[in-house]
Structures are given as structure tokens and as C-alpha cells.
Amino acid sequence: MADLASVMEPAGESWLQVVEFLEALLLSGVIGIERQLRHKAAGLRTYTTVGSAAAVFMLVSKYGFTDVLHLGTVVLDPSRVAAQIVSGLGFIGAGVIFVHRGSVQGLTTAATIWLTAAVGAAAAAGLPLLAALAVVAYLAVSYVLRPVLARLPSPGGVTAGYRIAYLQGRGLLRELLDRCTQAGFAVHEVRTLSGPVGRDSEQVVEISLVVQGRGDAGPLTARLAAVPGVLVCRRTEPDGE
Structure with missing residues (x-):
């Protein structure tokens, strides 16, 4: 039983973690470039930093505690760090939202930062297809749905x-x-x-x-x-x- 548990537990440092981190960095960079081209307050550096940081947190959660694991006493729970990433991003999101002339600005930027953290966490969790799909969906909303919505009649003119x-x-x-x-x-x-x-x-x-x-x-x-x-x-x- 102990041998089977040791095989199933996550291993320490390896090239797998490097690949997962680079996946998160690349996909986060794609979102960052799109926002940079739109001249938003948060650009390439912000989004790559958020995505790669979320990936590091997830990688540490998955692989950083293997030396203290003991069968039946210490159990690894990577989902706890993932939950803290979600709540921690609220501070950054709140910093980019402001009210100007009665309208709320920065909601899309805050939501995109949140999405970028999710992309980084998914890539580091070993779900590269899900992370890539999230980026593709974001780009589709930005470049396909946005022009369609702009052509629909608006109650405010x-x-x-x-x-x-x-x-x-x-x-x-x-x-x-x-x-x-x-x-x-x-x-x-x-x-x-x-x-x-x-x-x-x-x-x-x-x-x-x-x-x-x-x-x-x-x-x-x-x-x-x-x-x-x-x-x-x-x-x-x-x-x-």
C-alpha cells in the first residue's frame, strides 16, 4: 500500500513543472498582448505576471510538499492553494475598478485578470487544453461577439x-x-x-x-x-x- 501511494503522489522538481509553467506564461502572454493592443491600463507585463504567478502557486501546491507527506497522517490538497488564488486576485481586481462620471470603469480589466489567473492555474494543474480553450473563448468574445453587440440597437442610443x-x-x-x-x-x-x-x-x-x-x-x-x-x-x- 505504501509503495502504491508513493507512486501516485506528485514528484518533486522535473521538466514537467517547467513545461507547465511555460504553458501558463505563453497563454497569459496571449491575453496580455490583446489587452496591450487595446491600450488598456493593464497590459502584457501585468497579465503575464498574474498568469505565471498563479501557475507558480499551483505548482508549489502540487509538488512543493512531497518531502513532508506521510501516508495516513499528512495528505496533499492542491485545491486549497487554488482557492486562495481566486480570493487573492480580488485585491488586484478591486484596484483597477473605478467610477468615472457615474459609470463603472475597469470591470472587463478586472475580470480578464481573474481569467488570466485561472488560465495559469489550469496550465500548472496539468490541464493545458482547458487553459488554451479559455484563452480561445476570451479572444472569440473580444473579436467576434463585441462587434456583433456593437451593431445591436442600444436603449441609450x-x-x-x-x-x-x-x-x-x-x-x-x-x-x-x-x-x-x-x-x-x-x-x-x-x-x-x-x-x-x-x-x-x-x-x-x-x-x-x-x-x-x-x-x-x-x-x-x-x-x-x-x-x-x-x-x-x-x-x-x-x-x-
Whole structure:
């Protein structure tokens, strides 16, 4: 009985743990790259850190206590560490959620961090297919369902997103916001993406602008692009989270 138990118990360090950790790092990195490309507050470094940290916790839980196991007295329970990962991620998630102008921002970021930790834990638990499926499902929701939902009628009107690059120091931001209001849209979010960059008098700022209203978003694009000093104005998927 003791020999059978020793064979079934998890082994110590081996290349298996290295592979499981690298799987978690890779899959977490995929989510991080997607969020980085969307210019979110948490990007590649945050998500790879969360996913790989969750994997380390799970690996320690599975393999780190084999030297103290004794048949009938000390029993290994990896699920206890997995449960603590879930509750511990609440602190990070709470740090990225905030209320701006009456709307809650950061819920998607917090949920994605939580998902990334689950992906890392699943990869380290020896469930690479489940971890990969979770990443594929997340990407499908982000790139397939999001555009479909954006085209559905909204009770609050149309929500439109823009990326605008303009010359700083000319009061253009106020002009852009005024034109949104005149077109029947309320400004939902304004976020600086980059800048100011360039030479002294020709510094360029790039912003993300999300508006909501019952107007026509098509003509609004042309009105924003026509503001003198605006260099680039293009529609984006409205995502203020």
C-alpha cells in the first residue's frame, strides 16, 4: 500500500513543472498582448505576471510538499492553494475598478485578470487544453461577439469610439468635445493614449474618445476630422473598460 501511494503522489522538481509553467506564461502572454493592443491600463507585463504567478502557486501546491507527506497522517490538497488564488486576485481586481462620471470603469480589466489567473492555474494543474480553450473563448468574445453587440440597437442610443491625433496647444480638445455635444452625443470617456510628442510648437497628442447618444455617428466622424489641427480621426470599437 505504501509503495502504491508513493507512486501516485506528485514528484518533486522535473521538466514537467517547467513545461507547465511555460504553458501558463505563453497563454497569459496571449491575453496580455490583446489587452496591450487595446491600450488598456493593464497590459502584457501585468497579465503575464498574474498568469505565471498563479501557475507558480499551483505548482508549489502540487509538488512543493512531497518531502513532508506521510501516508495516513499528512495528505496533499492542491485545491486549497487554488482557492486562495481566486480570493487573492480580488485585491488586484478591486484596484483597477473605478467610477468615472457615474459609470463603472475597469470591470472587463478586472475580470480578464481573474481569467488570466485561472488560465495559469489550469496550465500548472496539468490541464493545458482547458487553459488554451479559455484563452480561445476570451479572444472569440473580444473579436467576434463585441462587434456583433456593437451593431445591436442600444436603449441609450449609439455608442461610438474614436482615436484622434491632434496638435497640442490650440484648444482642440474643447472644440472636439463641443462638436460631439452639438451632434447630440454625450462624452462617455476621454483617455490620452500617447503624447505630447514632436517638436516644441508641433507636439501631437493622441486620445481615445467614447461618446453615446441618439445622433448619427457617421457625420460626427467627418465633423471631428474637419477640425483644424486634427491629424487623424478614425472610428474604433467603443470599449471604455
